[in-house]
Amino acid sequence: MNDIVIPHEGATPSAPDLVLRPWCTEDVAALVEVFRDPALRRWTDSVVENEGDAMRWVRNQEQGWAARERFGFAVLDARPGARHGRLVGHVVLKEVASGKPSAEVGYWTAAHARGRGVAPRAVEALTDWAFDVLAADGLEHLELLHQVDNRASCRVAHKSRYVLDTVLPAAPPSYPGEGHLHVRRREA
Numbered sequence: 001m002n003d004i005v006i007p008h009e010g011a012t013p014s015a016p017d018l019v020l021r022p023w024c025t026e027d028v029a030a031l032v033e034v035f036r037d038p039a040l041r042r043w044t045d046s047v048v049e050n051e052g053d054a055m056r057w058v059r060n061q062e063q064g065w066a067a068r069e070r071f072g073f074a075v076l077d078a079r080p081g082a083r084h085g086r087l088v089g090h091v092v093l094k095e096v097a098s099g100k101p102s103a104e105v106g107y108w109t110a111a112h113a114r115g116r117g118v119a120p121r122a123v124e125a126l127t128d129w130a131f132d133v134l135a136a137d138g139l140e141h142l143e144l145l146h147q148v149d150n151r152a153s154c155r156v157a158h159k160s161r162y163v164l165d166t167v168l169p170a171a172p173p174s175y176p177g178e179g180h181l182h183v184r185r186r187e188a
Contacts, residue, residue, distance in 0.1 A: 017077075018077065018078065020074070022071075022072070023058045023062065027087060028051050031058070037111040043153070070093070071130075073091050077118075088109065089108060089110055090106075090107060091106070091123060091125075098137045101138055101140040103142055105127065105142050109122075120155075120159035141184060144183075145180065147177050147180075158182075162182035163182060167181075
């Protein structure tokens with residue numbers, strides 16, 4: 001995986017191209033802005049209140065890439081003619097290990113980009129990337145978890161072809177309510 005293949009999801013009639021790329025320090029200001037959204041803070045356990053927090057968050061993403069155990073991507077709205085797209089979300093493949101048959105997918109969408117199909121398209125691009133790049137390391141299926149009361153995440157899972165597998169019991173304090181475990185298997 002020395003060459004990073006940047007996942008790309010083509011434009012739709014209602015939304016521009018999406019580009020997924022590893023996080024970098026140039027994303028810090030946009031990350032702080034996106035995390036001002038109370039809905040985003042409700043569903044994530046990350047704390048990004050200022051540039052210092054955002055820099056630590058970006059560094060953690062970079063460390064995950066270096067360790068080959070967590071692959072976080074900034075999701076950018078790639079409008080025609082723009083040199084850099086606007087930050088519209090985040091997708092991550094976590095709990096990755098060579099020989100391990102599964103990994104977990106996570107994501108969030110910026111408030112200004114919700115309702116435009118960003119999350120399912122980004123999850124689809126990440127899924128394709130994961131199976132293309134990590135299948136040789138034994139990756140067979142991906143898991144997507146969310147709280148039962150997060151209906152938007154359930155819709156994203158279904159649109160991204162992740163099948164509901166199990167209802168998980170609450171596990172406070174990290175998971176105060178029941179959860180859904182969705183699974184997508186690598187196509188042979």
